[in-house]
Amino acid sequence: MTETPHPQVAALFERFRRELRDTRPSDDLDARIARLVAEPGEFSLRRRAPLRRIRYWAAAAGFAGIAIAAGILIGRHLERTSPATRLAQQEPALPADFSLWPADSVALQIPAEYSRGGTLVAVDPHAHSTGKRYWIDVVVSNDGTVRIDRIVPAETTVKKNGVPHGITLQTP
């Protein structure tokens, strides 16, 4: 990459180099340097290396810390004064026994008969029965869920061991 310069340029370099070699500091520069040496008190000679080395890092860390603290304070202030937070604070507290799971339920028995279409449909319990009647046990919980617990034939109520005869559905 660095081949020798053009011969004519090299000759110019050589000539300028010779002239530069004759360059000497002026008396003024010598005097200024001598003054530096003689009066060092004008210039700080203290060892400031450790301070200087940590200064930039300390300043950067300080600014970062202040920025983070300010961010936290502003965030907390905004959170405290937001309408959603105010609304949440105004709402009454939930009862201590509140649970997300169903705590209470009601069981209902619905009479049903097979229709001609082969489906089980609810019927009036006082109406005359035209076919085989079933009781559908429906459980309604206070969490809003409704499930069919079992379907029991109306004629057979209790078996020997006390367990009602019928179709017991598997509940999840």
Add this chain to the structure above:
Amino acid sequence: MNKICDDTECMARLATGDTSALRELYQRHGRALLRFSASMCGSRQAAEDLVHDTFVALLRGPHLFDPRQGTAFGYLCGVLRHRISRHFRQQKRWVELPSDEDAGVSHDPAPTDDIARSEVSAVLRRAMLELPLQHREVIALCDLEELPYHTVAAILDCPVGTVRSRLHRARALLTIRLASLEILDIDNEPPLVQLS
């Protein structure tokens, strides 16, 4: 080797507050630094000011020199280089207005001064001043000061390969500029830049 040891010793003395070490360093390297500064700057006064600033910086922070990272001369050249760079950055903020004396007077194309005493050298110097700073400094250090590449690389704080490529580019730019100033006669010579 002794000189290097002496330089390191001088720097250590300076770090302890012995300012006479500054004089020794100035006597040993002041001229070389002035040559470097003069080949980089437009005026001798600016070159001397920058050398002075370099020694002031050395006086203020001699402990910043680490002998494991290079020689004292390399360190001083590095400080001077930064001062030169700052000097030119500051100069960009100012626009020189023509004085009344200059108005209407045609300038000598290459006025000589006490650095470039011959007209040809003055033209070379002027062409160098038109180069970008990073190209000018490799010409000044490699071609004028004739420092080895690894020393220049240490001063410029870059790999040797970068010094070589910058020098190649700087020489090509300088040759083209000198040819445009009709200082070089390159009509009957191979092209300076080979197009691939």
